[in-house]
Amino acid sequence: PGWAAKTAKERSAVLRRWFELITHNVDDLALILTSEQGKPLAESKGELTLGAAYVEWFAEEARRVYGDVIPTMGNDRRLVVLKQPVGVCVAITPWNFPCSMITRKVAPAIAAGCTVVIKPAEATPYSALALAELAHRAGFPPGVVNVITGDARAIGGEMCANPTVRKLSFTGSTEVGRLLMKQVAPTVKKLSLELGGNAPFIVFEDADLDAAADGAMVSKYRNAGQTCVCANRFFVHEKVYDAFAAKLAERVRALKVGPGTEPGVEQGPLIDAQAVAKVEEHIADATALGAKVAAGGKRHALGGTFFEPTVLTGVGPDAKIFREETFGPIAPLFAFSTEAEVIELANRTEYGLASYFYARDLGRVWRVAEALEYGMVGVNTGFITTEAAPFGGVKQSGLGREGSMYGIDEYVEVKYVAFGGLDR
Template sequence: MTLDLKNPSLMREAALVGSRWIDADAATGVAVTNPATGDVLGYVPNLGEPETLEAISAAKTAQTAWAARTAKDRGQVLRRWYDLMMENQDDLARILTAEQGKPLAEAAGEIAYGASFIEWFAEEARRAYGDITPGHAPDKRILSVKQPIGVVAAITPWNFPNAMITRKAGPAFAAGCSMVLKPAGQTPFSAIALAILAEKAGIPAGLFSVVTGSAQAIGKAMTQSPIVQKLTFTGSTGVGALLYAQCAPTIKKLGLELGGNAPFIVFDDADLDAAVDGAVIAKFRNNGQTCVCANRIYVQAGVYDTFAEKLAAKVAALPTGNGFDSGIVFGPLIDAAAVAKVSEHVADACAKGAHIVLGGKAHELGGTFYEPTVLTGVTADMAVATEETFGPVAPLFKFQTEAEVVAAANDTEFGLASYFYSRDHARVWRVSEALDYGMVGVNTGLISTAEAPFGGIKQSGLGREGSRHGLDDYLEIKYICMGGIEEENHELG
């Protein structure tokens, strides 16, 4: 497939290990396909433990020199990386759409979103402030300084193959760390393109490696290495728990952004048209394939039928197709397994009494396309109530009271994102404080931004990404106690 890139060098069939590029061999490499067509885009090397250990060793060497540079210097390099990303936004978006499937306009939006983390942390690099604390003794002073944690291992998902990398690499490099990255096997070319631009921006050789291949072998080398001081992972809770256990023997610092089961609540005092628009964004962005997608939509009884009609009408007007085609809003799902899971959730709901208002079946385009779906009459005993669908299915639950819906929304082991619509000022405060989630969107369906702390509680993860707090996740606090500061002895001459 020809991508018609302005800068063809960004599409490279290779991996970066330390300072050396390893080219892919079609006979032994891992094929990367376009989910909209099934066409093979290219191959990446099938690497494993030896190459991962080589990358970790190179990262250790490069990190020492990088950390010794001033924060302003590191920030300037990151700013050049940001500029290059934006200069190549169209090409990066085309690579992303080709391997992930999301519509081209949405892909371009992800590139800008991803670049915003590099821009933000380029500025935050100089703000790793320390403290001076009043001492406990007259002759002592207490200082606290922040220092980079060291070598970081990162494992990123396929649904945001650009932004999930920059959200980790930005603060890591700003803090003075190095990074060895294992990108998702479905979407490695976006990661490789970022590495190419990082080199051009002045990121030193060895500081940033992109290792493709066996997730098991690469992950094992990362988690077992005593050199790696932090592991950051975005993905499922199941895999996150496994990585958590594998990191235990070497006591690594962990950043885990895991699964969600986000509630989206519409109260009867809400602006329904605004709530519908918010639901379309929160539920159907990236075709429902985001960790903060609205998985359960709760609508108060008085507006339930009206909301269902408005949502179905809105979604029905949005076109599905190949992400490269003009005007497309819904692209394909990532693979056949994703289609199977969506189909199972819809079948389970219908078998237990739900009604299909819109969609409900595989799309006539075939392949991994699925019709955007709206279900009514959904109840808590259905799979969509407890499992993350990760697809274009909007299940509508009916509720009567505020207390009832808050209890239902919190009845999950997950705690990533939540949303609700209301124009009652007191209710906004009550519900915001009562929802057991790391993030709450009030009268909005889009909450992700570089300036805000992104992360969850319970089984949705550990730590925060973005905001000033995101930098702290890549720093350690060192306490320095300075003694012997006694009064000067003034003796008479």
């Protein structure tokens, strides 16, 4: 009740101070992030810049949680719609973006007047604790922003079962998302899920191939391919297949792999040995079915969980990598002949988070953008995430949207109030 009773201006002011503290401490936060997660420092700073942008955005959106007045048929009634904070919220966040995934969930909840308990990934707790410390310094009252670390199963079970929690937001695998849906069912909580992806990246015959190759590098190899929106399947028109493959392989071979804290490094290690094993499994499966390694293809000479950024050519739809999200630095190239064929291939998945395509024909751009069964479509760009746009998927990639003017709706309840007897 205390935080919910604050005015929108008061909530906005504290969020603004949090944004300023994150921005001021970006170098220290980036070092913490890279040290526990592995991505290069430049990428960590980029994540923190985006994460801070979510806080800044929702500091302004706090002032724009508008209601409605509904016209009536008589003069004796007035119908009003209010938006009120849902209550205690839980944010279960992943290891691949341990800062921006927190701010993308916490900032709208706080702006709406909710309190939040953050459960960070076991692999990346320090980034969450650092952000919470800055939230405390910004002036959030005790109990408004909270972090709990430890056993994910036990903590998650309590969060799902506890009736005090009225909203759960989760970013992670579809498998765990399904489990959480079952666990929150007895208490019927509001639920936001940002789950797995199997993003297509389509290169049509009229595409700018250099631009497409550059976009592929951004989409695929950022965070060593460990992003839910990264391209997982590359569909290249048969007329430009060889040319695009050569351009992409050339760029991939030039990537500098190493510890994220070293200057100039563009790809760090994978998160753990299990991630490396899945990358190796997908490469072995594809090559057994006839694919060729055009770049990379094996563990890096640095050892540990470093892996060579990889390009595979001649991949077919029977390969595991067509069906499964790799979460690693592999670009498998599939050939196609027609627009109808590639749309069917791109949509042949249970997932529907992000998608990308490169083309110049305006009619094709509209047709394909509308035909792709995905919550987000990047046209002639490999980077689509921004605080101003709604982030989320369809099908088994999740429920709800984060960021943008729509993001705060996930943390409010709509209440209808009817005033009668006004003509007396």
